[in-house]
Amino acid sequence: xxxxxxxxSSNPFFEVYDTPHATIPFDRIKFxxxxxxxxxxxxxxxxxxxxxxxNPAKPTFDNTIIYKDEEHDNDYYELLDRVSSVFYNMxxxxxxxxxxxxxxxxxxxxxxxxxxxxxxxxxFERVKAVHRHHRRLTSEEKMLLEKSYQGFVRSGALLxxxxxxxxxxxTEELGMLSLKFSQNVLKERKAFVLHLTDVKExxxxxxxxxxxxxxxxxxxNLQGWVFTLDAPSMGPFMQHSTQRHLREKxxxxxxxxxxxxxxxxxxxxCRRIVNLRMELAQLLGYRTYADFVMKxxxxxxxxxxxxxxxxxxxxxxxxxxxxxxxxxALAQKLNGPDFKMRPWDMAFYSHKLQMERFNIDSEMLRxxxxxxxxxxxxxxxxxxxxxxxxxxxxEIQVYHPDVKAYDVFDRDGSFLAVFYxxxxxxxxxxxxxxxxxxxxxxIDRKGVNHRPHVSVVMNFTKPTDETPALLxxxxxxxxxHEFGHALHGMFADSRFESLSGTNVWxxxxxxxxxxxxxxxxxxxxxxxxxxxxxxxxxLPTTLIxxxxxxxxxxxxxxxxxxxxxxLLDMAYYHRSATFDDNLxxxxxxxxxxxxxxxxxxxxxxxxxxxxxxxxxxxxxxYSYKWAEVLEADAFSVFKKNGIFNRExxxxxxxxxxxxxxxxxxxxxxxxxxxxxxxxxxxxxxxxIKR
Numbered sequence: 231x232x233x234x235x236x237x238x239s240s241n242p243f244f245e246v247y248d249t250p251h252a253t254i255p256f257d258r259i260k261f262x263x264x265x266x267x268x269x270x271x272x273x274x275x276x277x278x279x280x281x282x283x284x285n286p287a288k289p290t291f292d293n294t295i296i297y298k299d300e301e302h303d304n305d306y307y308e309l310l311d312r313v314s315s316v317f318y319n320m321x322x323x324x325x326x327x328x329x330x331x332x333x334x335x336x337x338x339x340x341x342x343x344x345x346x347x348x349x350x351x352x353x354f355e356r357v358k359a360v361h362r363h364h365r366r367l368t369s370e371e372k373m374l375l376e377k378s379y380q381g382f383v384r385s386g387a388l389l390x391x392x393x394x395x396x397x398x399x400x401t402e403e404l405g406m407l408s409l410k411f412s413q414n415v416l417k418e419r420k421a422f423v424l425h426l427t428d429v430k431e432x433x434x435x436x437x438x439x440x441x442x443x444x445x446x447x448x449x450x451n452l453q454g455w456v457f458t459l460d461a462p463s464m465g466p467f468m469q470h471s472t473q474r475h476l477r478e479k480x481x482x483x484x485x486x487x488x489x490x491x492x493x494x495x496x497x498x499x500c501r502r503i504v505n506l507r508m509e510l511a512q513l514l515g516y517r518t519y520a521d522f523v524m525k526x527x528x529x530x531x532x533x534x535x536x537x538x539x540x541x542x543x544x545x546x547x548x549x550x551x552x553x554x555x556x557x558x559a560l561a562q563k564l565n566g567p568d569f570k571m572r573p574w575d576m577a578f579y580s581h582k583l584q585m586e587r588f589n590i591d592s593e594m595l596r597x598x599x600x601x602x603x604x605x606x607x608x609x610x611x612x613x614x615x616x617x618x619x620x621x622x623x624x625e626i627q628v629y630h631p632d633v634k635a636y637d638v639f640d641r642d643g644s645f646l647a648v649f650y651x652x653x654x655x656x657x658x659x660x661x662x663x664x665x666x667x668x669x670x671x672x673i674d675r676k677g678v679n680h681r682p683h684v685s686v687v688m689n690f691t692k693p694t695d696e697t698p699a700l701l702x703x704x705x706x707x708x709x710x711h712e713f714g715h716a717l718h719g720m721f722a723d724s725r726f727e728s729l730s731g732t733n734v735w736x737x738x739x740x741x742x743x744x745x746x747x748x749x750x751x752x753x754x755x756x757x758x759x760x761x762x763x764x765x766x767x768x769l770p771t772t773l774i775x776x777x778x779x780x781x782x783x784x785x786x787x788x789x790x791x792x793x794x795x796x797l798l799d800m801a802y803y804h805r806s807a808t809f810d811d812n813l814x815x816x817x818x819x820x821x822x823x824x825x826x827x828x829x830x831x832x833x834x835x836x837x838x839x840x841x842x843x844x845x846x847x848x849x850x851x852y853s854y855k856w857a858e859v860l861e862a863d864a865f866s867v868f869k870k871n872g873i874f875n876r877e878x879x880x881x882x883x884x885x886x887x888x889x890x891x892x893x894x895x896x897x898x899x900x901x902x903x904x905x906x907x908x909x910x911x912x913x914x915x916x917x918i919k920r
Contacts, residue, residue: 241263241266241267242255242258242259242263243259243263243266243267243271243309243312243313243316244267244270244309246305249625249626249627250623250625250626250637250648251626251637251645251648251681251683252669253626253627253635253648253668253683254316254627254668254683255627256627256628256629257627259316261328261329261332264313264316264317264332265332265335265336267309267312267313268310268313268314268317268336268339268340269339270309271309271310271311271312271313271314272310272339272340272343274306274307274309274310275307275310275343275347276343276346277307278297278307279347279350279353281297282294282297282353282356283350283352283353283356288359289355289356289357289359289360290360290364290365291360291364291365291367291371291375294356294357294359294360295357295360295374295375295378296371296374296726314340315667315668315669316668317329317333319666319668319685320629321333322659322660322664322666322687323629323630323652323658323659323660323687324629324630324656324658324659325416325658325659326658330413333409333413334406334409334410337405337406337409338402338405338406340405341398341401341402341405342398342402344385344401345385345386345397345398345401345402348381348382348385348386348387349385349386349387349389349394349397349398351387353382354382354387357378357379357382358379358382360375361375361376361379369892369893370724370725370726370729370892370893373729373891373892373893374726374728374729377728377729377891380526384514384522384525384526385397386513386514389513389514393513396513397510397513397514400506400509400510400513401510403502403506404503404506404507404510407499407502407503407506408503408843408844409844410499411496411499411500411503411840411843411844412660412840412844414488414494414495414496414499415487415488415496415660415837415838415840415844416660417494418487418488418490418494418838419459419460419487419661419838420458420657422458422459422483422484423450423456423457423458424456424457424458424467424476424479424480424483425447425452425454425455425456426443426454426455426456426457426476427453427454427455428454431473431476432455432471433471433472433473434470434471434472434473435466435467435470435471436466436470436593438593438596438694438697438700439466439467439470439593440455441694441695441696441697442462442463442691442692442694443455443456443457443463445692445694445695446458446463457480458655459480459483459484459487459661460655460661460689461655461661461662461689462655462689462690462691462692462705463655464480464484465577465702465704466592466593466702467480468480468481468574468577468578469577469578469581469591469592470578470581470593471578472578474574474575477574477575477578478572478574480574481573481574482574482833485573485830485833485834485835486832486833486834487837487838488834488837488838489814489832489834489837495837496836496837496838496843497813497814497834497837499837499843500813500836500837500843501809501810501813503843504802504803504805504809505808505809507519507803507848508803508805508806508808508809510522512806517806518532518803518804518805518806519803519804519848519849520532520535520800520803520804520849521804522849523803523848523849523850524849526735526736527735527736527737527850527853528735528737528738528856528895528896529737529852529856532800532804535796535800535852535856536800538852538855538856538859539793539796539797539824539852539855541909542789542790542793542855543790543793543823543824545909545913545918545919546786546789546790546793546916546918547786547790547824548786549785549786549918550786550787550789550790550826551826552786553784553786553787554787554826554827556583557571557576557579557580557583558571558579560579560582560583560586561575561579564579564582571827573827573830573833576827580783580784584780584783584784587780587783588776588779588780588783589776590773590776590777590780592702592703592704593702594773595702595703595769595773595777596691596700596701596702597700597762597763597764598760598761598762598763598768598769598773599700599701599702599703599705599706599760600698600699600700600701600761600763601653601690601693601698601699601700601701602698603759603760603761603763604701604706604709604759605651606759607755607758607759607760608709608710608713608759610758610759611749611755611758612713612717614874614876615874615876615879616641616717616721616876616879616880616883617640617641617876618638618639618640618641618646618720619638619639620636620637620638620639620649621636621637621639622634622635622636623635623636623637623648626648628650630652630656632652632653632654632656633650633651633652634650634651634653635648635649635650635651636648636649636650636651638720645681646681646720646721647671647681647682647683647684647719647720648668648669648681648682648683648684649684649685649686649716649720650668650683650684650685650686651685651686651688652685652686652687652688653688653690653699654688654689654690654691654692654699655689655690655692659687659689660840661689662689662840663686663687663688663689663708663711663712664686664687664712665684665685665686665687665712665715665716665719665732665743666684666685666686666687667682667683667684667685667719667731667732668683668684668685669682669683670682670719670722670727670730670731670733671719671722671723671724671727671730671731672724672725672726672727672730673724673725679723682719682720682722682730682731684716684719684720684731685716686709686712686713686715686716687712688705688708688709688712690705690708690709691705697763698763700763703750703751703777706750707747707750710746710747710749710750711743711744711746711747712743713743713746714742714743714744714745714746714747715732715739715742715743717742717746717887718731718732718739718742718743718886718887719731719732721883721887721888722888722890723888723889723890724888724889724890724891724892728891729890729891729892730890730891731890732890733890733891734890734891734895735891735895736846736847736850736853737850737852737853737856737857738857738860738895738899739853739857740853740854740856740857740858740861741857741860741861741864741886741899742886742887743857744854744857744858744861745861745864745865745882747861748861748865748868748873749873751777751778751781752873753771753774753775753778754873754874755873756769756774756777757769757774782916782917785916785917786916786918787826789855789916790824790825790826791824792854792855793824793855794821794824794825795821795835795839795851796851796852796854796855797820797821797823797824798817798820798821798835798836798839798842798851799839799841799842799847799848799849799850799851799852800849800851800852801816801819801820801821802820802836802842802848803842803848803849804849813834813836813837814831814832814833814834817834817835817836858912859907859908859909859911859912860899860907862911862912862915863903863907863908863910863911863912864882864886864899864902864903864907865911865915866911866915867902867903881902882902885898885899885901885902886898886899886902
């Protein structure tokens with residue numbers, strides 16, 4: 231299988247990147263480069279494993295556990311990581327039919343390669359020997375050793391040959407189905423278009439929403455206006471449109487995605503994914519997949535997750551019931567006592583209630599949240615807290631004109647990271663928002679600290695011919711959320727890549743992101759960037775005060791919504807019997823105690839619930855609420871000491887953001903906070919308890 235480096239074709243993945251900070255040369259990468267680089271990357275990875283397992287020397291931490299890391303400053307062996315990071319990030323942010331087909335071809339090959347490593351008996355015997363007998367290790371080295379050993383065990387290394395063959399079969403099928411799930415959701419979401427040609431059907435919609443919809447129509451060579459299921463299009467339509475039948479149409483399109491009798495139906499895909507994960511867990515000696523997952527989570531046990539849900543339902547449900555009654559009362563006041571609320575009415579009438587109570591909504595705030603100013607505000611916040619700065623670097627190649635790239639510098643002027651920001655929806659882009667890496671941080675054997683290349687990807691309101699991109703407060707909050715993840719990645723300061731940055735337990739990873747959301751309604755922060763895009767006038771203090779007063783509007787309903795998703799997730803994965811139920815009916819029973827509205831018979835969340843079917847949140851969606859308890863408790867320290875207090879921020883950076891997964895997350899948290907978190911700060915912030 232030898233393929234000397236000199237014989238390889240001119241493929242940028244095979245070369246040392248001659249770019250600023252060795253960033254990815256997107257302008258040189260062609261579709262045909264991917265497969266070649268993947269196959270050569272697999273060959274080199276196999277070569278490295280052979281070197282490790284055939285080493286005649288006694289297994290040690292240095293020649294077995296960190297050998298790959300010690301070789302990491304040699305780009306030869308990191309080829310598979312290099313091409314994978316680009317390919318799979320593009321699969322989410324800039325995909326096309328060719329990429330999708332290649333992903334299907336590569337999936338079983340990559341799964342087999344992963345299994346060949348984790349089920350390699352000779353490799354595991356060396357790791358096991360080191361796990362039993364090793365030199366004195368630092369705390370970070372101990373974490374890496376334990377992660378390495380448990381990684382083998384949790385991947386089936388202790389199974390007999392029949393068990394290993396079964397595991398291969400399960401993981402290969404699971405990989406293919408997860409990919410199919412994501413592809414189906416993207417296809418269905420992008421296929422829906424609400425095309426309007428009668429101006430009367432735009433009644434209630436603000437002018438900027440109409441302009442955006444007109445441009446969406448022109449992009450498709452259509453007359454009139456186009457609305458899609460992308461958040462910047464669908465959200466304002468549901469909130470402002472007076473056309474109830476059109477709200478229903480969009481609502482039903484969104485909530486019946488991947489349920490139709492066609493080749494993008496995900497019902498059977500989901501059923502099989504749930505069963506595969508159950509079989510996988512039981513093969514590894516666990517009763518349920520949730521039990522398997524909890525071994526590497528702060529929650530520890532499934533019962534602790536359900537206790538969190540029960541505590542939240544008990545605390546928030548009475549307030550959520552009252553919220554819904556208030557919205558219904560307003561709807562009946564406006565339409566008569568016989569008016570029956572339907573799911574597509576909730577956003578519309580809750581918006582009216584918000585206006586009645588606080589005289590504030592997202593459209594009133596948009597002119598003050600022009601994207602370039604929001605960017606400066608968010609960067610400025612990081613500067614105030616941590617002393618870092620961002621400088622746009624046009625020399626760094628990007629994969630789409632929407633993307634901006636920045637050099638990030640630390641307080642002392644040293645280079646900290648590369649930061650990419652991708653803001654707007656487009657055809658080949660998944661919905662939602664996320665943070666990712668093109669390169670992780672690590673420190674090589676020479677002591678060189680290799681800094682990370684971090685990216686945030688979002689789907690914000692696009693600019694039009696008439697106006698720049700004007701965001702809603704929710705979009706500003708989303709930016710802060712993903713930027714919190716980015717800070718976690720950019721501040722990484724670990725020796726080992728696999729423990730660096732956001733490589734932490736899944737119910738800890740949302741702490742830095744949800745923590746940053748708190749600043750979205752802080753007056754002192756808003757005053758730094760919220761200026762009218764035309765007049766330059768600052769966001770009026772009266773509006774800021776209304777934002778603060780309205781922060782808990784419908785907060786209990788929002789909490790129960792998140793809890794309902796967590797209940798659904800656990801219902802699928804905390805089961806020990808084969809799942810053959812009616813998926814739609816099962817969903818409605820699973821989250822019933824956290825859902826207040828009447829469930830429509832044909833709607834289904836599961837079939838588009840990417841977090842738990844194709845993402846990393848299977849048996850872990852509770853993490854958002856778990857982390858919310860942590861971040862509310864953490865932010866209370868900032869509220870006490872001052873939200874811009876640098877000493878507090880430095881402690882948060884030193885004890886949380888820079889440590890990655892080098893220590894147990896509760897150890898890190900207590901080092902910052904001085905004790906374990908409680909739910910009290912969250913209940914107080916949400917106005918549930920004083």
